[in-house]
Each structure stands twice: as C-alpha cells, then as structure tokens.
Amino acid sequence: MRRDIPQKIVFLGDYVPRKCGIATFTYDLRTAIANQYPQCECLVVPVNDKIYDYPDEVRFEIEEQDISSYQRAADFINFNNVDIVSLQHEFGIFGGHSGSYVLALLRDLKMPVVTTLHTILKEPSPEQMRIMRELIKYSARLITMTEKGKEFLVDIYNVNEDKIDVIPHGIPDMPFVDPNFYKDQFGVEGKHVLLTFGLLSPNKGIENVLKALPEVLKEFPNLVYIVLGATHPNLLKTQGESYRISLERIASDLGIKKSVIFYNRFVDIEELKAFIGAADIYITPYLNQAQITSGTLAYSFGCGKAVISTPYWHAEELLSDGRGILVPFGDHKSIASELISLLKDETKRHALRKKAYMLGREMVWSNVAHLYMESFQKAKMVRNEKITKTFAVKTLDEAREELPDIRLDHLIRMTDSTGLLHHAKGSIPNFSEGYCTDDNARALLLTVLLEEVYKEPDVVESLANKYASFVNYAFNYEKKRFRNFMSYDRKWLEEVGSDDSHGRAIWALGACAGRSKFKNFQIWAVQLFNEALPELLKLKSPRSWAFGILGINEYFKRLSGDRFAAQVNEILTSNLIELFKSNISDNWYWCEEIVSYDNAVIPHALIVSGSLTQNQEAYDIGIKSLKWLLDLQLNETGYFRPIGSNGFYKKDGIKSDYDQQPLEAYSTVSACLDVYKITEEEFWLNTAKKIFEWFLGRNDLGLPLYDTQTCGCHDALHPDRLNLNQGGESTLAFLLSLTEMHIVEANIRSFQTINNKEIKIAN
Numbered sequence: 213m214r215r216d217i218p219q220k221i222v223f224l225g226d227y228v229p230r231k232c233g234i235a236t237f238t239y240d241l242r243t244a245i246a247n248q249y250p251q252c253e254c255l256v257v258p259v260n261d262k263i264y265d266y267p268d269e270v271r272f273e274i275e276e277q278d279i280s281s282y283q284r285a286a287d288f289i290n291f292n293n294v295d296i297v298s299l300q301h302e303f304g305i306f307g308g309h310s311g312s313y314v315l316a317l318l319r320d321l322k323m324p325v326v327t328t329l330h331t332i333l334k335e336p337s338p339e340q341m342r343i344m345r346e347l348i349k350y351s352a353r354l355i356t357m358t359e360k361g362k363e364f365l366v367d368i369y370n371v372n373e374d375k376i377d378v379i380p381h382g383i384p385d386m387p388f389v390d391p392n393f394y395k396d397q398f399g400v401e402g403k404h405v406l407l408t409f410g411l412l413s414p415n416k417g418i419e420n421v422l423k424a425l426p427e428v429l430k431e432f433p434n435l436v437y438i439v440l441g442a443t444h445p446n447l448l449k450t451q452g453e454s455y456r457i458s459l460e461r462i463a464s465d466l467g468i469k470k471s472v473i474f475y476n477r478f479v480d481i482e483e484l485k486a487f488i489g490a491a492d493i494y495i496t497p498y499l500n501q502a503q504i505t506s507g508t509l510a511y512s513f514g515c516g517k518a519v520i521s522t523p524y525w526h527a528e529e530l531l532s533d534g535r536g537i538l539v540p541f542g543d544h545k546s547i548a549s550e551l552i553s554l555l556k557d558e559t560k561r562h563a564l565r566k567k568a569y570m571l572g573r574e575m576v577w578s579n580v581a582h583l584y585m586e587s588f589q590k591a592k593m594v595r596n597e598k599i600t601k602t603f604a605v606k607t608l609d610e611a612r613e614e615l616p617d618i619r620l621d622h623l624i625r626m627t628d629s630t631g632l633l634h635h636a637k638g639s640i641p642n643f644s645e646g647y648c649t650d651d652n653a654r655a656l657l658l659t660v661l662l663e664e665v666y667k668e669p670d671v672v673e674s675l676a677n678k679y680a681s682f683v684n685y686a687f688n689y690e691k692k693r694f695r696n697f698m699s700y701d702r703k704w705l706e707e708v709g710s711d712d713s714h715g716r717a718i719w720a721l722g723a724c725a726g727r728s729k730f731k732n733f734q735i736w737a738v739q740l741f742n743e744a745l746p747e748l749l750k751l752k753s754p755r756s757w758a759f760g761i762l763g764i765n766e767y768f769k770r771l772s773g774d775r776f777a778a779q780v781n782e783i784l785t786s787n788l789i790e791l792f793k794s795n796i797s798d799n800w801y802w803c804e805e806i807v808s809y810d811n812a813v814i815p816h817a818l819i820v821s822g823s824l825t826q827n828q829e830a831y832d833i834g835i836k837s838l839k840w841l842l843d844l845q846l847n848e849t850g851y852f853r854p855i856g857s858n859g860f861y862k863k864d865g866i867k868s869d870y871d872q873q874p875l876e877a878y879s880t881v882s883a884c885l886d887v888y889k890i891t892e893e894e895f896w897l898n899t900a901k902k903i904f905e906w907f908l909g910r911n912d913l914g915l916p917l918y919d920t921q922t923c924g925c926h927d928a929l930h931p932d933r934l935n936l937n938q939g940g941e942s943t944l945a946f947l948l949s950l951t952e953m954h955i956v957e958a959n960i961r962s963f964q965t966i967n968n969k970e971i972k973i974a975n
Contacts, residue, residue, distance in 0.1 A: 218295035218588050220253045221245065224285075224317075225300030227258035227270060231445060231478040232411065233507050234330055238300050240382055240481075241328075242269065244577035245584060255294070257285055259305055261669075277307040277667050279316055279958040286320035294323050296588045301347060302330040303340060309664060309955075310339045312962040315346050324352035324591035326584075328379075332356060332364045332504045344369055346963060352591035355584070357381045357505045360525045364504070377587045381510035382580035384485055388516050388569045394489035398473075400436050404555055407491035407517075409440035409484070410508040413447050414455050417497035417522065417542065422462045422472065424548035429471055431552050436471050440487050442478045450731045488515050492561070493554060496521040499541055514572030518564040520550050535567045615953055616908075618666055620675070622924035622943050623655070627675060630702060631655075631682030635939040639922040642939075646699040649713045651940040652682040653720040658944060660723040661951045663730075665958060673730060680724070680733060683717055687740060692747045711751040712810075715759030718744055722763030726770040734770070741767060745780055754791055754803055755810055757784040758817035765820045778825075785821045785830050788814065792833050800863050801840040807861040810875050811841055816883035823890050838883055842899065845880070852877060852906040857928070872929040874917060874945035877906050881949045885956050897956070904953055907946050918946050 223242045226235035238256070246254040246269075256270045266273070272288045275281040289297060299318070307313040318325055327347060333340060348354065348371055355377050356362050362378050365371040395401040408418060418439060428435060442448075443456055456474065463472045479487065488494070494512035496519070503524040510530070513519050519536040521527035531538055537554065539546040554561050573579070626633050626641050631652045635645035659676035666672050686694045688707060694717045696709025721744065724737030741763070748760040764781045767774070791803035803814060815838035822831025844867065845853055854876035855861050859868035881900050888896035902910070907925065909916040915934055917926045924938030925946035 216589055216592055217249060217585065218252060218592065220255070220292070220294045221296045221298060221588065222255045222257055222289050222294050223298045223300070224257045225259065226305050227256050227264075227266065229264055229266070230258070230261075231442065232305075234300050234302055234305060236481075237330070237381075237507060240577055241298070241300075241580070241584065244382060244581035248578060248581040249585060255292075257289065259307075274317075275307075275667055276305075277313075277665060277669070279307065279313045279665075279961055282307075282313050282317040283320060283961070286317045290320070290322050296591060297321060297323060297325045298584070298588070299325055299327045299351070300330060301327050303343070307665075308958055308962055310337070310343055312339075312343050312959060315343065315350070315962040316958075318347070318350040321350075324588075325350055326353045326355060326587055326591050327351040328355040328357075329361065329365075330505055332361045332369075334364060334368065334502060336368075341369075342963070348375075351375075353377055353587050355379050355587060357510075358526055358529050360529055361504045377583070377590070379580060379583045379587065380514075380575045381505060381507055382577040383511050383514035383572060383575045384481060385576040385578065386485055386489065386515045388566075389489065391490055391492050394486050397486055398438070398490055400438075400490065402434065404432055404435040404493075405491050406435060406437045406493050406495060406551070407440065407487060407512070408438070408495055408497070408508075409487060409512075411444040411478075412439070412441050412456055413444040415499050417499040418459055419462055420497045420542060420544040421495055421547060422459060422466060422468065423544035424551060425468045425471060426466055427545075427548040428551045428555070429468060432555050435555070436473060438473045438475065438487065438491070440475045440477075440479065440484075442476055484511070485515070488512055488517065491517055493517070493551065494519045495547070495551075496524075496527060497539075497547065498522050498524050498527075501525060501541070510575060513568045514575040516565045516569030516572060518554060518561045519568065520547065520554065534564075535571065536564060615957060616918070616920075616950060618662070618947070618950055618954060619923040620666075620671065620947070622919075622922050622938060623658075623675070623947060624671075625922075626924075626940055626943065627655075627678055629678065630698075631678055632940045632944075634941075636924070636937050638936055639919070639924050639938045642937075643700045646697065646705075647682065648698070649683060649686040649694050649696045649709055650716055651944060652679045652686070653713070653716040654944045654948065655679040655940070656683055656720040657723050658948050658951060660720075660728050660733075661948070661955065663728060665951060665954045676728075676730070676733060679720075680736065683720060684736070684740065686713075686717065687744065689743070692743065694744065711753035711756035712759065714744065714747065714751060715753070715756030715763075718748060719759045719763035719766070722765070722767035726766040726768060738767075738771065742776075745777060748780060749783060754788060754814055757787055758813045760784055761788075761817035761821050762813070765817075765824055768824065781821055781825070785818065785825075785827060788818055789830055789833060792837065801837050802863075803837070805863045807841070807844070807855055807867075809857060809860070809873065810879045811855065812838060812876075812879040812883040815841065816879065816886060819883070819890070820886055835887070838887070841880070846899070846902070851910045852880070852903045853912060854880070854906070869912070870929065870931045871935070872906075872911070874907065874925055874927070874942040877903055878945035878949045882952055885952050888956065900953070900956075904949055907949065917942070 223238050225238045226232050228235050228239045242254050242256060257272045258270055259274045259276050261276050272285055274285050303311040354375055357380055359378060362376050365376055366373055443453055463469050494517040496509050501524050503526055506526045509527055513530055519531060521531060521538060522541045523538045537550050539550055631647050632655045633641045634648050634651055635642040656679035659672050662672045688695055691708050693708045694714045695704045695706055696713040697705040699705060721737045721741040724733045725741055728734055761781055761784050764777050767777060795803055815834040818830045818834030822834055853869060854872045856868035856870040857873050858871050861867040881903050884896045884900035907918045911929055925942040926934045927937045927939050927942045928935040
C-alpha cells in the first residue's frame with residue numbers, strides 16, 4: 213500500500229492553540245503523519261472562532277461564520293497541488309446551521325477528501341441528516357473510531373461498508389510503569405489516585421463520583437480524586453464557572469474537600485501524560501449513552517489504566533471482554549461499590565491495566581498514522597477509478613449576484629444602553645422620539661438571525677443583551693401586555709402598547725427560545741414567551757395574530773411539544789382563515805377590506821402554520837393570498853412597488869403608490885424566502901431577490917434606499933425623492949432582509965452543486 217503515498221496533505225478542522233479536543237486531535241494526527249512520512253508536506257487549514265497564534269504549518273485560516281472564507285479555502289487548496297484533504301468533522305465547529313458551511317468548501321475541492329467523523333448521531337435532525345448525506349457524498353473515505361460508528365453509518369446513513377475505515381483514536385506512547393513513579397510530581401505519593409480529565413461541562417457526571425467518595429473514603433481514607441481540565445469554552449462564555457463551583461459546593465457539603473483536587477487548566481501533552489501516569493484508576497462518569505468517541509477514555513485506557521465508566525457507546529465497546537468496568541448512568545452507589553472492590557483487589561486492577569495497555573499498542577499515534585495513510589491511499593485509488601466531478605466556469609447570467617456585506621454601523625449608532633432609538637434626523641439619532649418595543653423586538657429578532665451568519669458574535673451578543681433587556685422591561689406583568697412607547701428619559705408613555713407590539717415581541721421571544729445559541733437568552737425567552745402568549749388570544753389585529761404564529765413557529769424549532777402553544781397556533785390560524793373567508797371576492801383575495809402595512813406577514817403566517825401542522829387549507833390560502841399580493845406589487849412595473857402608506861389600498865379603491873415603506877419590502881422578502889425553504893421552487897427565491905433589490909435602487913426612482921456610507925436605510929421612497937431620515941424601523945427592515953438573504957444564500961452555497969449538476973462520487 214505504500215507505493216502511492218500522497219506528497220501533500222491538508223488537515224482541516226480546529227487546531228492548536230485552540231483549546232478543544234478536535235484541535236488537539238488534528239495536531240496529534242498531523243504531527244504523527246509528518247513524523248512517520250517525512251517526505252509528505254503536511255499543511256493545516258483551521259477554522260477560527262477568534263484570532264489564534266498558529267504554528268508555521270498553518271497556511272490558510274477559515275473564518276467560522278463567513279461562507280465565502282470556506283470557498284476561498286477551497287481555492288487555496290486547489291491551487292496548491294494538494295493530494296488529500298483530511299477533514300475532522302463535528303457539527304459544532306463549522307459555521308452555518310449545524311455546520312453546513314463546510315459543504316461549500318468540500319463541493320469545490322478537486323482532490324479526494326477523507327473525513328474523520330468525531331460525532332455520528334443515532335437520531336439526527338432532518339438538517340443534520342441532510343448535511344451528513346452531503347458530507348458522505350463528497351468524501352472518498354469515511355473514518356470512524358469505533359465499530360458502533362461503522363454500524364450507525366451503514367444502518368442509519370446507508371453507507372457502503374467498503375467506504376468506511378475503523379481507526380482507533382490515537383494515543384501517546386507511554387511505558388507501562390507503576391503509578392507511584394509519577395505521584396510525587398503532584399504531591400500525592402502514598403495515596404490512591406482517581407482521575408477524570410477533559411473539558412468540564414455538566415454532561416460529564418462528575419457530581420456522581422463526588423457523591424460516591426464518602427463511602428469509598430471510609431475504606432480508603434488516603435484516596436484523592438483529581439479532576440483535570442478547564443471549563444469548556446462555550447460553557448464558560450454563557451455560564452462562567454457555575455458548573456465547577458457547583459462541584460466544589462458538593463465536595464464541601466459532603467465533607468470531602470481534602471480528598472478532591474481541581475486543576476482548572478488545559479494542559480499540554482507532556483503534563484497530561486504525567487497526570488495519567490499517576491492515576492491508579494481512571495473514571496468517566498458521563499450521563500448519557502450518545503458519545504461515539506471519547507479521546508480522554510482512549511488516552512487513559514491505551515496508556516494502561518484500570519478504567520471505570522458509564523456505558524456510553526465508546527466505553528461499552530472499548531471496555532468489553534473484561535477490559536474495564538461499566539456502571540449504570542447516574543448511579544453513585546454503583547460507582548462507590550466498584551471503586552472499593554477494585555481498590556481492594558490489586559491483582560484485578562493490574563490485570564485490567566495490562567489488558568488495556570496491550571490493546572493500546574494498536575492505538576499509539578505512530579501506528580494510527582500508518583492506518584490513516586492506508587485510508588488516504590485507498591481514497592486516491594477511488595479518485596483515479598471512480599470519482600468524476602464536473603467543474604465549470606459560470607457565465608455572468610449563471611453566477612449568483614453578490615449580496616452586500618452585513619454592516620451594523622448605523623444600528624450600533626442608533627443603539628444606546630437603553631435600547632434601539634426609534635427615529636433619526638438623517639443618520640443622527642433623534643433622542644426626542646425615544647424608543648419603542650416594536651423596534652426593539654425586531655432588533656432582537658435580527659440578533660438571533662445574525663448568530664448564523666455574522667462574523668463577530670461578541671458584537672451580536674452585546675446588542676442582543678440591550679434589546680432583550682428593553683423587551684423584558686416593556687412587559688407589564690399586571691396587564692400581561694407589552695408597553696410600546698418610551699420617552700428618552702425612560703418613562704413609559706402607556707400601560708398597554710399596541711396589539712402589533714405584543715405580537716412582534718412574541719415573535720422575537722419565540723426566535724430567541726427556538727434558535728438562539730446563547731443559553732441565557734433561551735431560558736429567559738421561554739419564560740417571558742409563556743407569560744405573554746395567553747394574552748395573544750385576546751387581541752383583535754390580524755397582524756398581531758400573524759406575528760404570534762411566526763413566533764410560535766420559531767419557538768417550535770426547539771420546543772415543539774408545547775401543547776398550549778400548539779393550541780394558540782391552531783386558534784390564531786383558524787381566526788385568519790375565517791377572516792379570509794369573510795372578505796374574499798372575485799377580485800379581492802385579502803382578509804380585510806384594506807391592504808395597508810406589513811401585509812405579507814399575514815399569508816406568511818398561514819403558510820408556515822399550514823406547513824408545520826399539515827393544515828392544507830391554511831397553506832393554500834396563504835400561498836394564494838401571497839401571490840395575489842405579489843401581483844399587486846410586481847406585475848405593473850417588473851420591479852417591486854410596495855403599496856404606499858399614503859392611503860394604502862382600499863377594496864374597490866385606487867392603490868396608493870407612495871410613500872413606499874422598507875417594512876413592506878422586508879415582510880414580502882421574508883415570506884417569499886420561507887416559501888422557498890418549504891417548496892425549493894426557484895420562483896420564490898427569484899421573487900425575494902427582485903424585492904430585495906428595491907433597497908438597492910431597483911425601484912420607481914432608481915435610487916438606493918440603503919446608504920452604503922452610513923449603513924442605514926432611508927425611511928421611505930416618496931414620488932420625487934428619498935426620505936432622508938434613517939430611523940430604526942427602516943434600518944431594521946433592510947438588515948433583516950439582508951440577513952435572511954445571507955442565510956438562504958449560505959444554505960444554497962452549502963448544498964447546491966455547481967451549475968446544478970450532480971457531483972457523482974462512488975459510495
């Protein structure tokens with residue numbers, strides 16, 4: 213197999229000095245292959261969540277939330293005569309929904325890709341299944357670290373067995389020595405040492421080991437439990453050190469503080485080897501079964517440790533046939549019993565260590581490097597014999613028009629410590645007009661969408677905190693309603709706001725609950741959403757019902773089992789259907805006798821509700837009314853002419869053409885994009901693009917409403933001029949439209965093949 217060794221390999225994934233398991237794995241794998249095959253050039257292309265000081269082998273960096281960065285990375289790899297790409301895959305390390313952006317890179321590569329799957333889900337979401345299918349298609353070989361992973365790939369993802377290589381997680385090569393050799397380095401000589409290491413998070417189950425220790429210490433008072441590892445960076449960002457502190461409290465309450473040592477550090481490999489060497493027993497008390505690979509388990513087992521573990525998938529496989537001890541999930545009494553038994557039985561403990569160490573010889577990085585090279589060679593053979601890719605240069609009419617970058621300059625300018633200001637004089641915030649919940653709810657919704665595509669998550673989180681605080685303060689707990697208008701001196705101008713402001717707040721809260729990655733926003737939003745939801749049933753405005761339905765639809769993306777929310781959705785949907793039935797006639801397909809403002813939100817709500825609940829009547833009315841609305845605003849001119857706010861359009865009356873409002877453009881763009889997601893019909897995407905171009909100058913006056921200098925949006929299009937003011941509502945309408953367009957375009961670029969021609973890769 214060594215005749216056709218790749219001369220240039222790119223390793224793609226997280227990379228040191230980033231502190232995560234995959235970064236360490238990528239570094240160790242790249243180092244092992246470079247050492248075993250010095251004739252190979254081993255380059256690294258990491259994914260950044262922030263700026264890192266990388267070593268020299270890193271030649272190109274990918275910005276996690278910038279899809280064009282993935283495509284530039286593909287160009288870099290293609291232009292550099294690379295033979296093989298070794299991809300480390302886990303859903304959470306790449307940008308886009310469920311990490312979909314990596315597909316845009318893979319699709320453009322001209323060389324074979326060998327993908328190591330660090331996560332293989334038994335019950336993937338539809339989006340995760342879709343991504344996995346594309347990932348499998350673009351990969352010449354798939355590597356899993358366990359037989360269980362191979363079983364999942366075959367049974368759940370329908371992968372041909374011949375495409376899969378099972379290669380164990382690599383481990384450092386350590387001598388088989390007595391743990392006492394290392395103990396004096398940590399001041400634990402003469403003690404029994406129990407070890408858990410890895411990034412700290414609540415799913416690790418360490419509290420169950422702590423609860424087991426009082427019983428163990430009765431028999432072995434000289435035992436010490438070392439918990440090694442920093443708190444997981446994502447957890448640290450959202451919850452700080454709360455989990456570690458809770459563990460310290462448990463230890464204090466149990467009276468075992470003298471027997472527990474927390475090392476709150478991410479250690480290098482040499483220090484880690486010393487910690488592992490000092491351990492008599494290694495324990496992984498994880499709380500659930502769904503972990504296909506554990507690097508910490510592989511390291512400790514392969515280095516010859518006696519291991520006690522809960523039966524998650526990797527442990528169940530690795531510790532079978534008497535190679536370790538399994539205890540039930542969440543059972544501290546069983547942990548105590550097995551610890552006491554193993555500490556008493558030195559012969560058994562030594563036998564477990566020896567079995568683990570002997571099997572571990574197959575797992576050392578030098579051997580794993582050879583197994584990977586064999587997989588790379590197989591991939592090259594598949595490339596030569598079976599893989600045909602179609603690469604084509606797009607003509608101008610085939611190429612996708614570039615969207616403007618998302619720039620938040622004016623939004624930030626309009627936002628102070630209280631929230632988003634309502635109006636502006638030109639681009640200068642107008643303090644005298646104060647604030648409103650309508651705008652702050654829309655701004656909060658925008659921040660949730662920005663989480664998926666904006667490159668600076670800290671900026672998004674900072675803005676989201678301000679808008680969430682405003683929405684939270686706006687809620688009147690006595691009335692169970694949101695207030696709307698607030699003066700600049702922070703005085704509410706009403707006890708109860710408009711129906712629309714209540715509905716828009718629920719829409720934003722539903723999005724926070726159902727889509728936000730920030731746990732603190734999720735929890736807060738769920739609670740306030742449930743406080744405000746019942747009042748929605750008392751409102752009379754069809755738009756407030758529609759906003760509420762859209763909010764429930766977002767909420768259901770994470771909490772679809774909420775029966776009360778489902779009942780509210782059903783009632784509001786029925787209300788809208790009845791309104792349509794009572795108002796439509798031969799030339800009028802609308803739910804009221806006037807088409808006024810924010811119109812598309814009503815059919816939009818019926819469409820998403822009908823699709824979600826299989827309510828065909830709601831869906832059909834929504835589609836028909838949206839098409840009717842489009843006919844009113846598109847057919848005459850060939851470009852978007854929103855119904856003007858200077859008179860609107862009354863039944864049997866004359867449609868007002870001015871003043872055209874950005875809000876109307878946004879609601880129509882958003883509705884069309886959601887229909888496109890549901891139907892995948894190009895008509896809806898093309899229509900959304902045409903409407904979006906209204907902001908950029910494809911309108912009656914040929915003037916762009918979006919100001920590229922200030923990054924604000926003009927408030928209206930008048931018959932002869934732009935409204936020069938750039939207020940909160942109009943700027944949000946543009947940014948929401950642009951962000952939704954970016955999300956859909958990123959999804960298309962992730963999944964769609966060049967020129968819509970299928971890439972054929974032998975499975």
